[in-house]
Amino acid sequence: FGGSIGVDGVPVLTQYGTYSVGGTNLTYDGNGQLPDEAASQLAKNIVHMQLPNGIMLTVYSWGNYLDLRTQMRPLPGGQDGTCGNFNGNASDDTTQAIFERIGVRIGQGDMLFKNRAPIMFTL
Numbered sequence: 425f426g427g428s429i430g431v432d433g434v435p436v437l438t439q440y441g442t443y444s445v446g447g448t449n450l451t452y453d454g455n456g457q458l459p460d461e462a463a464s465q466l467a468k469n470i471v472h473m474q475l476p477n478g479i480m481l482t483v484y485s486w487g488n489y490l491d492l493r494t495q496m497r498p499l500p501g502g503q504d505g506t507c508g509n510f511n512g513n514a515s516d517d518t519t520q521a522i523f524e525r526i527g528v529r530i531g532q533g534d535m536l537f538k539n540r541a542p543i544m545f546t547l
Contacts, residue, residue, distance in 0.1 A: 429471060432538070437471070449474040456482060459491045 429437040429452060436443045437452040444450070454468035466486055473481040477499060484491040498510040504526050508517035515521075 447476055456484070459484065459493055463491070 428435045429443075429450070431443070431445050431450075436445075437450060440453050442449060442451045449472075451472040451474075453470055453472070456468070456470045456472065458464055458468070463484070463486055469485045471483040471485070473483070475481060478497055480495040482493040482495075484493075494507055496507055503509065505522060508514070508522075509525075
């Protein structure tokens, strides 16, 4: 699928299968509901990540782009970000509204990954 799946710089899941690390299960397979029917003609390369707190992250790789699906339930004490704030008002879950409430960057101590990618906005 043009890339590699790695954990801490070490390649894992070089073929379909499951890998567990730090309370997280990664499954690489061709199973899953596609976010876009146009991709149904392509080979399915899907990574399912079962993260702590019941968070499910699914990455669909198509060679020249990725689709990403995040599924989760409200967290105790609340939350805010890409999945919204679970207050029942979808109109305040726009990208602009979220950036105004919490900013654009994730705090260093809250990052899931080691390195920070540059943010680039396009129109």
